[in-house]
Amino acid sequence: MIRSPQMLRAQPLPPSRKIPLDFFTYRIIPVDEDTRLILVATGVAGRPGWLAAYWRSDIAVEITGTVDTEWLYAGMGYIGGFRYHGRIAEHRVAGLAYLEYSDRRR
Template identity: 25%
Template sequence: MGRLGTVDVALTPTDTDTVSWFFRSPLYKHFGLLTEYEGTFTHQGRSVTADGLCSFEYGAIPSPYLMRSTPLPPAAKAPLDHFVYQIVDLDADTQILLSRYAIGDRPFMTTAILRTHSGDGTRCRDVDFEMVELRDQSEPTPYGIPMQVPRRTRFLVKDTRGRPWLDFEGIMDTPFTYGLSTGFVTGFAWSAIWRGEEISGRRYFEYLDRRSTR
């Protein structure tokens, strides 16, 4: 339970057994669970119910700050400087996790993980990402360096034969909120062609771009 502005939020998440691993190594582990939620949003005495799919995520890595109390120098920090992450429900039983990572301004990984209630996530390797359009105005940050943010993005996922399987476009039409590491989160509208069918909806977006600071 909590309050966001003038809206009271009361949601109950329930994790499923469907696990998706983003990274799995002796040094760093990061996974997500396909999760169901239900609850209410209340504003000025009026409540609406909501239910659907979401994702519970957990990551763990040994921290150098167990041994020191001062910040690491920039050269010793992980150079992840561009990150895109979109959580999308394609239907009531199917969720896809679209992500793109760049290290030192070079693409490191672009991936899509498809998952349902019936089993573990399936990782799609043949995935392309395109920054279709940036917003005219950059977003201010607490560290004083404005960040350019997208207005439109596109993911193209292909099957094992190289044929388009999901053509997905997102339009960021709500305000960006700072607080994801040194980046932002927002909601967005999307439209897609999935397995030959046109679908659309709204979902959740995470974004980080520190390339201009390097």
């Protein structure tokens, strides 16, 4: 079983112990039936934070997407779907994907 820090404590962490994450977006792009590309971007304390793409090897990725669903509020942010097209390594890809978006900047 994978444990997160939230599961190890009975109480939430105090604000002074939390990362001041004010922007978060998470995308899951299905490449084929068995493969997913995961894209993550964050902002911390008003500045760009972490940008990552998860794949099994170092490859070139070029993806363009457009949100094509209504945003659905889901707790601390929104979820939706988007259409995308582009290429991953030498493969052309296109389809529908999942998106999470949370922006806590003021």
